[in-house]
Amino acid sequence: MKFNWGTGIVIAIVAFISFILYFVITMSTDKSFTHDLVTDKYYQKELKFQDEIDAQQNASSLKENIKVTKVKEGLKVEFPEAFIPKDIQGKVFLYRPSNKHLDFEIPISISKTYLLVPEKRLVDGRWNMTVSWKYKNKEYLFKKELMY
Structure with a gap:
C-alpha cells in the first residue's frame, strides 16, 4: 500500500474523531464527573x-x-x-x-x-x-x- 496525502488526511480525521469520542465516552460514564442540576426538583x-x-x-x-x-x-x-x-x-x-x-x-x-x-x-x-x-x-x- 502506498502512503499518499489522501491516506494521511483520512488517518488524521479518523484519529481526531477517535480522540473526541474517547473523551465524550469517558466524561459521560465516569462517576467522578457529575452532571446534576444546581438543585433537586x-x-x-x-x-x-x-x-x-x-x-x-x-x-x-x-x-x-x-x-x-x-x-x-x-x-x-x-x-x-x-x-x-x-x-x-x-x-x-x-x-x-x-x-x-x-x-x-x-x-x-x-x-x-x-x-x-x-x-x-x-x-x-x-x-x-x-x-x-x-x-x-x-x-x-x-x-x-x-x-x-
Missing part, C-alpha cells in the same frame, strides 16, 4: 418563582430588612425590631454551591429578634443564604451571598 421550584418575587418585594418594602452579621459564635440573623419574635415563622436555608452535602436548613423559632447559626456548621468559603419567613400571614424572602 429544579422544575417544581421554577413554578413557584412568582411567589418568591412577591415575597422579595414584601421584604424590600420593609423599613428595616434582615441584617446578617458574623459574630464569634457564628452568623447572627437579625429580624426587624418592629416584628414580634414569637410570631415569626419560617426557615433559614444555607446552600453551599461547591458541595451539596454541606447544605442545611434551620427552622425559625426565636424569642429574641435574632437567630444564631452555629459556627460549627459553617465551613470557610462561599454560602448562599435564603431566609423565608411569614409574619401575620404575609410572606417575606431575603437572599444573600456570603463569604464565611
Whole structure:
C-alpha cells in the first residue's frame, strides 16, 4: 500500500474523531464527573418563582430588612425590631454551591429578634443564604451571598 496525502488526511480525521469520542465516552460514564442540576426538583421550584418575587418585594418594602452579621459564635440573623419574635415563622436555608452535602436548613423559632447559626456548621468559603419567613400571614424572602 502506498502512503499518499489522501491516506494521511483520512488517518488524521479518523484519529481526531477517535480522540473526541474517547473523551465524550469517558466524561459521560465516569462517576467522578457529575452532571446534576444546581438543585433537586429544579422544575417544581421554577413554578413557584412568582411567589418568591412577591415575597422579595414584601421584604424590600420593609423599613428595616434582615441584617446578617458574623459574630464569634457564628452568623447572627437579625429580624426587624418592629416584628414580634414569637410570631415569626419560617426557615433559614444555607446552600453551599461547591458541595451539596454541606447544605442545611434551620427552622425559625426565636424569642429574641435574632437567630444564631452555629459556627460549627459553617465551613470557610462561599454560602448562599435564603431566609423565608411569614409574619401575620404575609410572606417575606431575603437572599444573600456570603463569604464565611
